[in-house]
Amino acid sequence: MDDLDRRLINRLQLGLPLVRQPWQVLADELQSTSTELLDRLHARLEDGVLTRFGPMFDIERLGGAFTLAALAVPEERFEEVAGQLQALPEVAHNYRREHAWNMWFVLACATEQDVTETLQYIETLTGLPLLNVPKEETYHVGLYFPV
Structure with a gap:
């Protein structure tokens, strides 16, 4: 990563400008071109420096759950189960934790009933007991990690 990569990642954490040509606005701000910025973004996604780039939606406000x-997950099955979860369109993301409950994931579904059915399906698919931790209250935490 060079200085432009760092400045781009830092700027993208603040969101894209809500204009017709957001990448041109960013290019002007960062003294680059929109093509260069998009190429760099794709390169950082491909090399794993960034794992995701995209919008965050409040699924409940959109009518979902x-x-x-x-x-x-037993360690010897961790990669297998991770692959099973990643193959499900309802799984927004999953990640490892250093705890007895070592694989955490977020489900995004159309309805509460779909959440319940998908959780039951995951238990059946994996053969593992599942811990469901539904949201009780919403908090907005603006995160920014300068690079």
Whole structure:
């Protein structure tokens, strides 16, 4: 990563400008071109420096439902189960934690009933007990990690 990569990542954490040509606005701000910025973004996604780039939606305000859940996955099955979860369109993301409940994931579904059915399906698919941790209250935490 060079200085432009760092400045781009830092700027993208603040959101894209809500204009017709957001990448041109960013290019002007960062003294680059929109093509260069997009190429760099794709390169950082491909090399794993960035794992995701995209919008964050409040699924409940859009009429959907979601939950946070966890599995206690034996280490020898961790990659297998991660692949099973990643193959499900309802799984927004999953990640490892250093805890007995070592695989956490977020489900985003159309309805609460779909959440319940998907959680049951995951238990059946993996053969593992599942911990469901639905949201009780919403907090907005603006995160910014300068690079």
